[in-house]
Amino acid sequence: MPVRAPRICGCGFRIASGQQCSCERRRAAERNARAEAQRPSARERGYDSKWDREREVYLKAHTTCARPGCRAPATVVDHIIPHRGDRKLFWSRSNWQPMCRSCHSRVKQAEEKRHGYV
Structure with a gap:
């Protein structure tokens, strides 16, 4: 080659x-x-104590990573469509998906970079 x-x-x-x-x-x-x-801090972007509580409830109900083929325990609640400060989209549970840290850090971030979300 x-x-x-x-x-x-x-x-x-x-x-x-x-x-x-x-x-x-x-x-x-x-x-x-x-x-x-x-970049604003996580708290300034909306990830406050209310988010922490809702995230815990969501992860208790959705225990495995949503990525196809990955059945690792979910530790991150990901926004399927980046909210970019839109509070309605931020809190829309239909826009949430459970992910393991590896998939969120590697696969999802690369996907967002490809589509110009980052």
């Missing part, structure tokens, strides 16, 4: 295909830190 040729980073170093230069990793970390600093 053919392998892509190395590339030259803006800083002048030769970088293997599929790799990042240390300067690129540093810039990405700085960009993520700036974005995170501007």
Whole structure:
């Protein structure tokens, strides 16, 4: 199988295909830190004590991950359609699904990134 040729980073170093230069990793970390600093806290986004109570009730009723093929214990209540601050959509139980942490962190986040939700 053919392998892509190395590339030259803006800083002048030769970088293997599929790799990042240390300067690129540093810039990405700085960009993520700036974005995170501007993001409201979880409590400011609506994940308060009322959410904690409702989440516990929901997870007691829905004990396994909703992802096809994954039957792990559910630990996260996921919003199927990202609510983006819409309080009605946030509290709509028909928009909730139980997920295990692995599926929510890996599969769901990649899916949202692909569809431009993030």
